Amino acid sequence: MSLRILIVEDEPSIAELIAINLIHAGYEVKRAMQTDIAVTMMRDSLPNLLILDWMLPGKSGVQFAKELRANERTRSLPILMLTAKSEESDKVLGLDSGADDYVTKPFSPKELVARVNALLRRQAPLADVGPLSVGPLRLDPLSHRVTALWPNMEPQTLPLGPTEYRLLQFLMTNPERVHSRANLLDKVWGNEVYIEERTVDVHIKRLRAALSSSDCDRYIETVRGSGYRITKIPTQT
Structure with a gap:
């Protein structure tokens, strides 16, 4: 079809x-x-x-x-x-x-x-992986759902657009690693696409905005001069 x-x-x-x-x-x-x-x-x-x-x-x-x-x-x-x-x-x-x-x-x-x-x-999963977990964040590739799970609180489903979801999935698959904008373009967008590196910054901003309602945006860190990473222990509290 x-x-x-x-x-x-x-x-x-x-x-x-x-x-x-x-x-x-x-x-x-x-x-x-x-x-x-x-x-x-x-x-x-x-x-x-x-x-x-x-x-x-x-x-x-x-x-x-x-x-x-x-x-x-x-x-x-x-x-x-x-x-x-x-x-x-x-x-x-x-x-x-x-x-x-x-x-x-x-x-x-x-x-x-x-x-x-x-x-x-890019709508297809990045890889055949099971549920991912970083800090309070849980990502289920089967249901395509991202949830924030804080102790003593009800689970909160986080609304992500398709590119933000794929970006988060890649970061959660490779936690604590710094990824340059060029590497993110290659792995998330695909290296055959004519996309500017500035686009990565915009989608990181959108991803953080979507995570901010559950206080999860601080898990996405900017490494000045290098790129971005997701961390299990954010420096910003």
Whole structure:
């Protein structure tokens, strides 16, 4: 069965270009010109990936991405942001809104398909491992659930987007080790993808924000000049 992709893009020529290339790559494609139509289309069945334009009539792609990440049903939906904005601050804003990747217009159709392929591959587990545990954090690859377990407290399920989940899974599989941004890009994003190292910082920030509600963000440490690690005994208390 083909994987399904929903394109939310109000420029018909661009939507058509994307759709043709994705169909040739073996995907099933649907299109919506604005967010309210996309919501209706996703009501019964979610796509495997959403390609979302930044500038849309009625509601921007950035706002829509934030709403999708705040909804439990769509929290793990992979989002590829598509926009003409190319400044670094714009890229950070797009990623901060909840997008997993970012492609600027004009774009190479081959590159866009490669990014779609990579995003969907990242939905698979990093490795065939059992439940992981670091400090109060518990990660179950089978249920795709992350839980905070503090003594004398009820377990708290933590809402993570797909990239943050995969990033945490890799860190928990390799605790107490410092990982450079380049290494994280290789292991979590895949070395064939055109991703800037700055993207790692944005997703670390998003991961910490998701863990902060349970006071678990301090387990993700920055090692100045080297990268990031997850530790069983944080220095910050």
